[in-house]
Amino acid sequence: MLEQIDWSQVNWARAQFALTAMFHWIFVPLTLGLSFLLAFFESLYVKTGNESWKRITKFWMSLFAVNFTVGIATGLILEFEFGTNWANYSWMVGDIFGAPLAAEGIFAFFIEATFFAVMFFGWNRVSKGFHLFSTWMVAVGSNLSALWILVANGWMQYPVGMAFNPQTARFEMENFWEVLFSPTAIGKFTHATSSGFLLGGLFVVCVSSWFLLKKRHTDMAKKSMAVASVFGLLASIFVIFTGDEAAYTSARVQPMKLAAMEGLYKGETNAGLIMLGILDPSHMPGEDDDPFLFDIKLPGALTLLANRQLDTFVPGVDDLVYGNDAQGIMSTADKISQGRAAIKALTAFKQATNQDDAQAALNTFNRHKEFLGYGYLTSPEQAVPPVGLTFYSFHIMVMLGFLFPLIFLGVLFFLFKGTLENQTWFLRFAVLSLFLGYLAQETGWIVAEVGRQPWAIQGLLPVGVAISDLTTATVQLTFFMFLTLFTVLLIAGIRIMTRQIALGPEE
Amino acid sequence: MFGNLAHTQLQELWWIVVSLVGSLFVFMTFVQGGQSLLGTIAKTDRQKSLVINSLGRKWELTYTTLVLFGGAFFAAFPKFYATSFGGAYWVWIAILFTFSLQAVSYEFRKKDGNLLGARVYETFLFINGAIGILLVGAAVGTFFTGSHFQVNAFNLSSWKHPLRGLEAALVPFNLAMGLLLVFLSRALGAMYLVNNIRHAKIEEKARSAAFRNFLYLVPFLLYILYSLLTMQGFALDPATGTISLEKGKYFVNLMAMPIVMLLLITGILLIAGAAVITGYTSKRLGIWLAGPGTVFTCLSIFFLAGFNNTAFYPSIFDLQSSLTIYNASSSHYTLTAMSYIALAVPFVLAYIAWVWKLMDAKKLDASEFDGETANDLY
Numbered sequence: 001m002l003e004q005i006d007w008s009q010v011n012w013a014r015a016q017f018a019l020t021a022m023f024h025w026i027f028v029p030l031t032l033g034l035s036f037l038l039a040f041f042e043s044l045y046v047k048t049g050n051e052s053w054k055r056i057t058k059f060w061m062s063l064f065a066v067n068f069t070v071g072i073a074t075g076l077i078l079e080f081e082f083g084t085n086w087a088n089y090s091w092m093v094g095d096i097f098g099a100p101l102a103a104e105g106i107f108a109f110f111i112e113a114t115f116f117a118v119m120f121f122g123w124n125r126v127s128k129g130f131h132l133f134s135t136w137m138v139a140v141g142s143n144l145s146a147l148w149i150l151v152a153n154g155w156m157q158y159p160v161g162m163a164f165n166p167q168t169a170r171f172e173m174e175n176f177w178e179v180l181f182s183p184t185a186i187g188k189f190t191h192a193t194s195s196g197f198l199l200g201g202l203f204v205v206c207v208s209s210w211f212l213l214k215k216r217h218t219d220m221a222k223k224s225m226a227v228a229s230v231f232g233l234l235a236s237i238f239v240i241f242t243g244d245e246a247a248y249t250s251a252r253v254q255p256m257k258l259a260a261m262e263g264l265y266k267g268e269t270n271a272g273l274i275m276l277g278i279l280d281p282s283h284m285p286g287e288d289d290d291p292f293l294f295d296i297k298l299p300g301a302l303t304l305l306a307n308r309q310l311d312t313f314v315p316g317v318d319d320l321v322y323g324n325d326a327q328g329i330m331s332t333a334d335k336i337s338q339g340r341a342a343i344k345a346l347t348a349f350k351q352a353t354n355q356d357d358a359q360a361a362l363n364t365f366n367r368h369k370e371f372l373g374y375g376y377l378t379s380p381e382q383a384v385p386p387v388g389l390t391f392y393s394f395h396i397m398v399m400l401g402f403l404f405p406l407i408f409l410g411v412l413f414f415l416f417k418g419t420l421e422n423q424t425w426f427l428r429f430a431v432l433s434l435f436l437g438y439l440a441q442e443t444g445w446i447v448a449e450v451g452r453q454p455w456a457i458q459g460l461l462p463v464g465v466a467i468s469d470l471t472t473a474t475v476q477l478t479f480f481m482f483l484t485l486f487t488v489l490l491i492a493g494i495r496i497m498t499r500q501i502a503l504g505p506e507e
Numbered sequence: 508m509f510g511n512l513a514h515t516q517l518q519e520l521w522w523i524v525v526s527l528v529g530s531l532f533v534f535m536t537f538v539q540g541g542q543s544l545l546g547t548i549a550k551t552d553r554q555k556s557l558v559i560n561s562l563g564r565k566w567e568l569t570y571t572t573l574v575l576f577g578g579a580f581f582a583a584f585p586k587f588y589a590t591s592f593g594g595a596y597w598v599w600i601a602i603l604f605t606f607s608l609q610a611v612s613y614e615f616r617k618k619d620g621n622l623l624g625a626r627v628y629e630t631f632l633f634i635n636g637a638i639g640i641l642l643v644g645a646a647v648g649t650f651f652t653g654s655h656f657q658v659n660a661f662n663l664s665s666w667k668h669p670l671r672g673l674e675a676a677l678v679p680f681n682l683a684m685g686l687l688l689v690f691l692s693r694a695l696g697a698m699y700l701v702n703n704i705r706h707a708k709i710e711e712k713a714r715s716a717a718f719r720n721f722l723y724l725v726p727f728l729l730y731i732l733y734s735l736l737t738m739q740g741f742a743l744d745p746a747t748g749t750i751s752l753e754k755g756k757y758f759v760n761l762m763a764m765p766i767v768m769l770l771l772i773t774g775i776l777l778i779a780g781a782a783v784i785t786g787y788t789s790k791r792l793g794i795w796l797a798g799p800g801t802v803f804t805c806l807s808i809f810f811l812a813g814f815n816n817t818a819f820y821p822s823i824f825d826l827q828s829s830l831t832i833y834n835a836s837s838s839h840y841t842l843t844a845m846s847y848i849a850l851a852v853p854f855v856l857a858y859i860a861w862v863w864k865l866m867d868a869k870k871l872d873a874s875e876f877d878g879e880t881a882n883d884l885y
Binding site: 058065066068069070072073074075076077079080082083084085086087088089090091094095096097098099101102103104105106107109110112113114115116117118120121122123124125126130134165168169170172173174176346350351468469470474478481485488489491492493495496498499500503506 | 560564565567568570571573574575577578579581582583585586588589590591592593594596599600603604606607608610611613614615618619620621622623660661662663664665666671837838840841844845848849851852855858859862863865866868869879880882883
């Protein structure tokens, strides 16, 4: 299919997509969470008739708007980059992947676009009740769009409900419901949206803490924090449970990702969970030395996390690359040779001049097709994702994940005691915690996306094949164009938001 | 229901759906047209603010329609998505860039600390309105003039022109299509502003801009119509799947599909009528005539390109690589599933129309600058 792969182009395309996705994800999670908080604040206004809740709603809404528009700008680029930079991907899986994207447009984006305008400009144009309804619809629309795009992403992590069609040389959908309700898709949706709720809560807590430290708008700040902390606390607990579920699903469908997350090279029964560790950067797959320079383990915990029962085996990188007969794990080398046989048979099928040859080639193809994607790997070690990046990102995310509920609990505790304004050290920490929130968001996506390399579609389509026919220089140029654009937008967005915060709500 | 349709019927149905979304997008580019007219129509800061706020309440709908157009093409005709976006790289990247600049400009323009200043964001809006739309038009032009690409036996494509899509703008037909779209969007934008704003000065300028921009688009329209009726087209032999060049193919298509001819003529007449009514009477209904007129005209263009056994995305590098609605589409299963999803579209259109009726019940005027609403303005 592809004679040769230009890896420098592939890597720049990866960098460009990662750049766009990471910028996009600075803005999206806040949209997911803050939109619901706006709906809560406005509901309180409509229910109590208290004008201060309206001022609170409008203040947070103005910050929401800035964030929302940059999210839209980066989102458009992300959608079209599947076509511009991953053209082969677009053809080979477009039959499945395009559907949730179109559904996202129909079911979610129009809700957002329509009701966003009412939410902002409709205060004096529509009834109070309809305005409130619109604010709720913005929250619903934003989260619905997250559902569809995460269904698409979940499918890339765990492709289900489809089959390869040798006639068209692509994967075709066979069961829409399987794609929609795949455990990975649902896991992605619940984990990513609840992490967005968490960030929304953290954002309100951060800005409000700053007001309390400055002794400005204290009433508004405390009211906002009370609502945001309850929401954030519930979300942060949910994030931990969905995160656990995500790790369990990974063990089932992406064992290599889980091995990389834990830096587990040699598989073990009753494997320990690394609490804290420093990887030896020189350690390579297949080597017998300890991959850790330093580590503290919780015995048996990884086995529990991965399999939910003790005395079971968790495969490591080496088991997955070199095979483990005792555990019935096939080596990557064997998969590669089967994949190559599949590619050869597919080519023969395409070149066959008579029915018999075509049928014979098809039969051969069908025997090996399960490993088609592996045929493009040049060495078994290529199947290993960047372990260091995945490992550290995972551990940073998890540690932060356990910190956030404590912050929300702290806010609620001090609010209840009525001493929040005096807790200077705590408020300072709460202000800083927003950056930790963003760090957790980004590291989470690094785990999800870097951890599944080299696959665009897990096990089926390596990124090297998914690429567009472009030159490295072209992609480099657009990478820097987007980097400049995004940086300007980010700086402008942050400046506008900080000015609006400094200005505070209308009094 | 849809599952019983033949694959070819679903492919045709989806060409209609994609064409409809594309045509609605062109209608919605009245937002971009209004942006490029900002300097012409609004002289003072307040006038500018009224125009920006009027357009600013619709820009997201246009944007979303573009996103849906991309998504629908991806889902229904993924080979087009792969071939065109990955191939004509620079055109699409440039279009994306101008739309990304637009997305933040409304919100950022007047805000404290916006880094670049209001003027720069207004320039971004102009670039999106002028260059963005020009390139979209040029890209549509390639549906008739063809592009330089090749698709291999595995349906993977490679682009064969070093300008990666920008070469499309060098073809007079494509350029004319781009300019036609620019002037059309400006005429539409002016008519929309006449309808949406109550301000004597703005209205006067917008009425004259609507008519003038209609006059500007006439020569390009005539050139395109003349070309379409006389140029060779890319014919598909349905029996063998081979593509060949056929003289007067689009003329043949027009004759073979009277409904397309009807759409084209009605569409053009509606746009012309709207321009005259807006320019020479005090009626405000121009946009409601030119809107459907634009949709009808665009539909006829899409139908000419894709129906009656025609390659809608032809390759002039290798004729047999040309994309037709039959060889570029998704599977029967996916098109069926997507058809059920598309059943939601009428409901979506209905709630959009209903919400906007509520929102536009009171038109924008100078009173927006007083009281509470002043803080809600862009």
